[in-house]
Amino acid sequence: MNWDDMRLFLGLARNGRVAIAAKGLGVDPTTLIRRVKKLEDSLNCKLFELTKKGYVLTTQGSELVRYIEKAEHYFLEAQNELSDERSHLAGTIRVSVSEGFGSWFLAPLLPEFKRLYPGICIELVATSGFLNLNKREADMAILLEKPSKGLLVTQKLTDYSLYLYTHQSLVETRKPQTLQDLSQFNLVSYVPDLVYAPQLKFIEETALAQLSALRSTSINAQYQMLINGAGVGILPTFIAEANEGLVRLLDDDIHIKRTFWLATHKETHSQARFQAFTKWLIEKVTANQSRFMH
CATH class of the missing domain: 3.40.190.10 (Periplasmic binding protein-like II)
Structure with missing residues (x-):
């Protein structure tokens, strides 16, 4: 038997109405009925009778509710004890x-x-x-x-990925297709002699080093420059893609992993x-x- 099947069974047993029970359990009605049927098959007995008032427990269903509620009691007791320990x-x-x-x-x-x-x-x-x-x-x-x-x-x-980004306002008319197309942009990057970790020296891994630069020791300052249209710059996806205004450029040419x-x-x-x-x-x-x- 699967505990999750029993949890769904208990939800239907307490409500009787499939649509309402399914909504409260966070599943669709078809899934709820299918999982209850699966539980019936595993126990080789009928747990509900379908009536005009909804799903009504059989004798075996009522007996199962009694056992599951005992298990639920111990589960909640354990959860409370662990929560107390956590606090x-x-x-x-x-x-x-x-x-x-x-x-x-x-x-x-x-x-x-x-x-x-x-x-x-x-x-x-x-x-x-x-x-x-x-x-x-x-x-x-x-x-x-x-x-x-x-x-x-x-x-x-x-692991995490870094790509080249720019603000969408800078590429509305024409998006760069090659590294050579980037020559018109400023490069937003770190201050080379103040980089605190060699893993951040990724400009040297690309063809961007020759671009005119705006530099900062702060990744947050670089982000602010980029969202305000300063040029192109390399950012981690977990930063850049939180802002819909930044667009990724030249994925195939510039993809760095750290x-x-x-x-x-x-x-x-x-x-x-x-x-x-x-x-x-x-x-x-x-x-x-x-x-x-x-």
């Missing part, structure tokens, strides 16, 4: 992240984490540069390169609050994978 987690986690990931992905989601774990304080350090975990300047870090030194527990968080790595100090990695944050973060990144790679 007791406390302490501070200082997380060092790149400015882009911190501002555009993590910061908007942190209110949800705070609601789940009200006792945990998150200090988000989202700057152009990273704090040093080995010197204990931060508890956790989301890095652009897998650390090779120190007492750290590291794991790959996600990786985010999650690192925690070995001494604190196994502590409950760090485990809770790590699990939550990985779930969020997995659920939003289309924002990073497409």
